[in-house]
Amino acid sequence: MNNTTLKKISEMLGLSISTISRALKNHPDISEKTKQRVNELANALDYEPNANAIHLRTSKNNLFGLIVPSISNFFYDSFIAAVEEESRKNNYSLLILQSGDDAAVEVENIKLCRQNRISGLFACITSQTVNLDPFLKLEGLDIPVIFFDKVPDDNIFNKVCVADTLSANIAATTILESKKKKVLAIFGNENLSITKKRLAAFNKTINKKIKTITVHANNSAEAEQLTIQSLKEKPDTVFCMSDEILTGAMKAIQKSGLKIPGDIAVISISNGFIPTLYFPEITYVETSGYKLGKLAFSSMMACLGGSTFMQELTIESLLVEGGSI
Amino acid sequence: MNNTTLKKISEMLGLSISTISRALKNHPDISEKTKQRVNELANALDYEPNANAIHLRTSKNNLFGLIVPSISNFFYDSFIAAVEEESRKNNYSLLILQSGDDAAVEVENIKLCRQNRISGLFACITSQTVNLDPFLKLEGLDIPVIFFDKVPDDNIFNKVCVADTLSANIAATTILESKKKKVLAIFGNENLSITKKRLAAFNKTINKKIKTITVHANNSAEAEQLTIQSLKEKPDTVFCMSDEILTGAMKAIQKSGLKIPGDIAVISISNGFIPTLYFPEITYVETSGYKLGKLAFSSMMACLGGSTFMQELTIESLLVEGGSI
DNA sequence: GTTTTTTTTTCAAACGTTTGCGGAACGCTT
DNA sequence: AAGCGTTCCGCAAACGTTTGAAAAAAAAAC
Numbered sequence: 001m002n003n004t005t006l007k008k009i010s011e012m013l014g015l016s017i018s019t020i021s022r023a024l025k026n027h028p029d030i031s032e033k034t035k036q037r038v039n040e041l042a043n044a045l046d047y048e049p050n051a052n053a054i055h056l057r058t059s060k061n062n063l064f065g066l067i068v069p070s071i072s073n074f075f076y077d078s079f080i081a082a083v084e085e086e087s088r089k090n091n092y093s094l095l096i097l098q099s100g101d102d103a104a105v106e107v108e109n110i111k112l113c114r115q116n117r118i119s120g121l122f123a124c125i126t127s128q129t130v131n132l133d134p135f136l137k138l139e140g141l142d143i144p145v146i147f148f149d150k151v152p153d154d155n156i157f158n159k160v161c162v163a164d165t166l167s168a169n170i171a172a173t174t175i176l177e178s179k180k181k182k183v184l185a186i187f188g189n190e191n192l193s194i195t196k197k198r199l200a201a202f203n204k205t206i207n208k209k210i211k212t213i214t215v216h217a218n219n220s221a222e223a224e225q226l227t228i229q230s231l232k233e234k235p236d237t238v239f240c241m242s243d244e245i246l247t248g249a250m251k252a253i254q255k256s257g258l259k260i261p262g263d264i265a266v267i268s269i270s271n272g273f274i275p276t277l278y279f280p281e282i283t284y285v286e287t288s289g290y291k292l293g294k295l296a297f298s299s300m301m302a303c304l305g306g307s308t309f310m311q312e313l314t315i316e317s318l319l320v321e322g323g324s325i
Numbered sequence: 326m327n328n329t330t331l332k333k334i335s336e337m338l339g340l341s342i343s344t345i346s347r348a349l350k351n352h353p354d355i356s357e358k359t360k361q362r363v364n365e366l367a368n369a370l371d372y373e374p375n376a377n378a379i380h381l382r383t384s385k386n387n388l389f390g391l392i393v394p395s396i397s398n399f400f401y402d403s404f405i406a407a408v409e410e411e412s413r414k415n416n417y418s419l420l421i422l423q424s425g426d427d428a429a430v431e432v433e434n435i436k437l438c439r440q441n442r443i444s445g446l447f448a449c450i451t452s453q454t455v456n457l458d459p460f461l462k463l464e465g466l467d468i469p470v471i472f473f474d475k476v477p478d479d480n481i482f483n484k485v486c487v488a489d490t491l492s493a494n495i496a497a498t499t500i501l502e503s504k505k506k507k508v509l510a511i512f513g514n515e516n517l518s519i520t521k522k523r524l525a526a527f528n529k530t531i532n533k534k535i536k537t538i539t540v541h542a543n544n545s546a547e548a549e550q551l552t553i554q555s556l557k558e559k560p561d562t563v564f565c566m567s568d569e570i571l572t573g574a575m576k577a578i579q580k581s582g583l584k585i586p587g588d589i590a591v592i593s594i595s596n597g598f599i600p601t602l603y604f605p606e607i608t609y610v611e612t613s614g615y616k617l618g619k620l621a622f623s624s625m626m627a628c629l630g631g632s633t634f635m636q637e638l639t640i641e642s643l644l645v646e647g648g649s650i
Numbered sequence: 651g652t653t654t655t656t657t658t659t660t661c662a663a664a665c666g667t668t669t670g671c672g673g674a675a676c677g678c679t680t
Numbered sequence: 681a682a683g684c685g686t687t688c689c690g691c692a693a694a695c696g697t698t699t700g701a702a703a704a705a706a707a708a709a710c
Contacts, residue, residue: 003442003466005696016660021698031658046462051440052386053696056377056665071396072406072615081397084423093437096421098409112418115376117328137371141328247602254604277572277602279579290397330666341690346668356688378666381695 004045013037024049055117062092064300065113066122069101069150074243075271075289076124079148082293083122090301092119103128110134120144120300125152127189127218144303148296151312153193158303159312160296162287164197167269167317168241170285172205174267175237178325182211184235186223186245190216198241198269211235223248231256231264237325240268246282247274265325272320280323291315329370338362349374380442387417389625390438391447394426394475399568400596400614401449404473407618408447415626417444426451435459445469445625450477469628471621476637483628484637485621487612489522492594492642493566495610497530499592500562503650507536509560511548511570515541523566523594536560548573556581556589562650565593571607572599590650597645605648616640 006024010017015034023030023038024047030038055061064087068076080096087094095116097109103126111134113121121138123145132152135145144158151159175183185202188195195216206212213230217223223245227238231252238253240246246268258264260280268275268284275282292315299313331345338345340359348355348363349372355363380386389412393401405421412419420441422434428451436459438446446463448470457477460470469483476484500508510527513520520541531537538555542548548570552563556577563578565571571593583589585605593600593609600607617640624638 003696007696017697018661018699019659021696022659025698029658034658048436048439050381050442050696052377052381052442053665054698056375056381056667056695057697057699059665061377070406071409072399072402074399077397077402081395081423084396084421085425088422088434093420093441095418096405096409097413098406100410109413111373112413114373116418117375117377250602251604274602277575277599279576328666332666342667343669343691344689346666347689350668354688359688375666378695379668381665381697382667382669384695 003050004042004047005050009038009041009045009047013041059117061117061119063116063118064092064094064120064122065109065116065118066094066096067099067106067109067113068096068124069099069126071096071098074273075149075287078271078289079293079296082290083297086294086297099126101126101128103130107134110138114138114141114143118143120146120304122146122148122296122300124149126150127192144300146296146300146303148292150192150194155312156310158299158310160292160299161194161312161314162269162292163314163317164194165201166314167285167287168198168201169205170317170319171239171267171269172202174283174319174325175239175265176206176209178237178265180210180237180265180325182213182233182235183237183239184213184215184227184230184233185239185241186226186249187214187216187241188245189218195241202239217245217248220244220248220251224252227252228255231258235264237265237267240266243268243270243274246270246284250278250282260324267325269317275320275322275324278322278324282324283322284320285317286320287317288315328375329367329372330375334363334366334370334372338366384442386442386444388441388443389417389419389445389447390434390441390443391419391421392424392431392434392438393421393449394424394451396421396423399598400474403596403598403614404618404621407615408622411619411622424451426453428453428455432459435463439463439466439468443468445471445629447471447473447621447625449474451475469625471625471628473617473621480637481635483624483635485617485624486637486639487617488639488642489519490526491639492610492612493523493526494530495642495644496564496592496594497527499608499610499644499650500564500590501531501534503562503590505535505562505590505650507538507558507560508562508564509538509540509552509555509558510564510566511551511574512539512541512566513570514543520566527564542570542573545569545573545576549577552577553580556583560589562590562592565591565595568593568595568599571595571609575603575607585649592650594642600645600647600649603647603649607649608647609645610642611645612642613640 006017006020010020020038023035084094099106106126138145147157147159187199213233215226217226227249238249240249260266266282268282269287270284271289272286275284295313295315331342335342335345345363348360409419424431431451463470472482472484512524540551542551552574563574565574585591591607593607594612595609596614597611600609620640
């Protein structure tokens, strides 16, 4: 069955298309009597305006793009939930695309966004993204890009991040304060700016006051392996830069039979869910995806409101005590 | 800055719009020389076709809608991930909307889908959804609806579900086969149809051959409490109906200091992620959101291919061996 | 019964594509 | 020199809306 159009209604009522259009939007030019007739028929025919036609005509799409490595992730899913919620409230739709952490897919996705004439893009870059031109082109077309979580280094972009420096500081301080002697610090891929920042802040705070074994893992399995190896050096504390790394490290610790926090302490930076799965619960510095999503959205709205100021915003971090340190 | 259009290219090249259009799609009517000229300029100007115009002109939108209570959920996020993946591979976009388990928001979302002229809808209804008319209207417009997970009772719809009965069967059989003597079986809220189905199937298979302590927990914390209490009765096996329950039970077990599987065995029905967080990994009957997503997608494609047969499909469950039983 | 004003409605162009059809321009055959 | 077949390209309509401007109809004023 075909959709109802303005034309169809206009023919049935013997009125022009423009009258129908105006009647439906309660335009003052149209008489009450006509408005009523039109509305009645429109309801009866279940009229819904064709969004494509409107967007084409008005060249306003009310669509945001969102590119993320994977939807299925405890951090990103809450980020997306927040952005979707806000978008819907503000009459925007959301085109969500997964890059699978593949730079080629990422550029395909950006292309798709461009074809859909999005009004703005939320982007979390892949770990291999090196060419930022596709993003710059968007900016050139007056399409604001808000980078989140994994962001480029350059400061010519708008970014929202968890407070990497602060959260790593808090974690390091907590370790120092609890008089630990030797920490195994597990970070993510060395190329990511998030890794660099957390590593730098962590090291700066630790300031060589205690022994530190630093390793980099690309995923949970690598984190597990590296932890198993590193445990031979008998650290008394494990610091994990992220949830993914925490899951790997925890498996290694469980496997080793070490008791937390008696034999070994654990502290992590986390979105908040994973640490609560263990007993004792893991002490972590919270970096909320949901809060970050809200921040990203308000940043987007600011850009659309005309702000051209490029900045990096962060959400504050706080320590959530489990019993693991 | 404005987007490049066919018109712009045509003016710069002194050719007609239709020639540009055909050249870009490699139409045989256009000479190689012209094609080359057009492609070069199009590349230089970074031409991307306006999807809205194409959709309007062709009245084909290549867009699916997906309505889910919440994106931030370890079952739904993997379902969505699968659907997004397939959609993109098949040249469809995906409009993802959250209902927040609110029936009013659900109908708003359906309206939005209609306005966007979606080609099909994936829907997980809210727990309060009673009026299915909005969905029926979609069907009336030849827009197939594939319900997933939480589906209406009526059999006039296409549905894809996890196999509740089968998965509980498999878990119970596994317990029986491993010669266990006393099982603590933890189920969810008694009113949910998913609980009823799994409970019935579990009990039927166990068939009173071994002692069973049956409890119901509404959430992870309750599951933890109930497990702690029930452990006093010295079960040698714990069965968990879902991931949420598993997380609670595992905390209780970790707290108790019991060794898995030596002191106590654990088996669960799960999406697959949570069981891998522990060591040893938990043996579980898989009910994969990801696989369900793939099934839903192929069901959608079948509908679009012309199939009008309404059916309820289930993904088969299989036992994934960890080391917990 | 005109003219003027106000109210109500229609016209027509535009948004950016696709596509059936018609028409040059060219070479080839008679 | 006429006919014919190719090859290449342009015209114009259509998709469903919005919107400025013009026109028509109705009401008011003289």
